[in-house]
Amino acid sequence: MSSEVGRRRAAGSTPVSTSSSGYGDAAARAQVEFAAFVREHVPALTRTAYLLTGSALGAEELVQDTLVRLYPKWDRVAAADVPLAYVRRSLSNAYVNDRRRASRREYAYAEVPESVDEYDAIGRLADRDQLRDVLAGLPDRQRAALVLRFFEDLDDADTADALGCRVGTVRSLISRGLATLRDRLDPPTAGRTS
Numbered sequence: 001m002s003s004e005v006g007r008r009r010a011a012g013s014t015p016v017s018t019s020s021s022g023y024g025d026a027a028a029r030a031q032v033e034f035a036a037f038v039r040e041h042v043p044a045l046t047r048t049a050y051l052l053t054g055s056a057l058g059a060e061e062l063v064q065d066t067l068v069r070l071y072p073k074w075d076r077v078a079a080a081d082v083p084l085a086y087v088r089r090s091l092s093n094a095y096v097n098d099r100r101r102a103s104r105r106e107y108a109y110a111e112v113p114e115s116v117d118e119y120d121a122i123g124r125l126a127d128r129d130q131l132r133d134v135l136a137g138l139p140d141r142q143r144a145a146l147v148l149r150f151f152e153d154l155d156d157a158d159t160a161d162a163l164g165c166r167v168g169t170v171r172s173l174i175s176r177g178l179a180t181l182r183d184r185l186d187p188p189t190a191g192r193t194s
Contacts, residue, residue: 026075034074038067041084044152045091051147052095054136062098066091088152089162092144099140134184142177145170 042063049059070077070090080086135143141163148159149170160170 030074030078033078034071037078037083037087041087042067045087048088048147048152049091049095051132051135051151052092052144054132062091062095066094069094085158085161088148089164092148092162093164096140096144134181137184138177138180142173142180145173146177146181149174 045063045066046059049062050056053059053062066087070087077083077086135146138146144163145159148154148162149156154162156167156170156174159174160167163170163173
């Protein structure tokens with residue numbers, strides 16, 4: 001055992017092989033890079049996941065599942081032009097895939113409001129929970145597009161990259177999503193006068 005490995009064991013860290021193949025060094029480097037990425041970006045990824053899932057527990061689970069899937073191929077993720085964009089795309093893809101699987105076994109029924117007074121315009125929303133609930137009612141891809149575009153402040157091209165679709169598709173998803181939000185937050189009133 002080399003003295004370097006012995007010092008690492010004494011310090012309580014995992015010994016890293018220093019074979020001539022360099023595999024141990026590359027694996028250790030990837031592990032350190034992954035840990036640094038997690039420390040820096042997990043809070044923002046969790047906020048994004050919260051807006052997607054609508055629950056703190058669901059957000060933590062989505063982020064954890066995404067990172068667990070990406071860890072074995074972290075060298076490829078780290079080699080991406082923007083590793084955060086790669087992870088964000090994986091996160092949104094995982095969300096859409098999870099929802100697609102869940103929709104095959106869940107039957108949700110929308111609750112119809114009793115009166116128009118139950119709605120507020122988006123600009124007057126005092127309660128974030130209401131906006132979260134309305135977002136939760138959107139189709140998954142529309143919700144993901146709105147969260148990435150307006151919460152993460154990505155432009156259309158970066159949002160398209162994160163969702164794995166074309167810019168035109170993102171614009172369509174955002175347009176339909178915003179129209180649905182407007183309708184649900186401020187529905188037309190019969191006999192409204194301007």
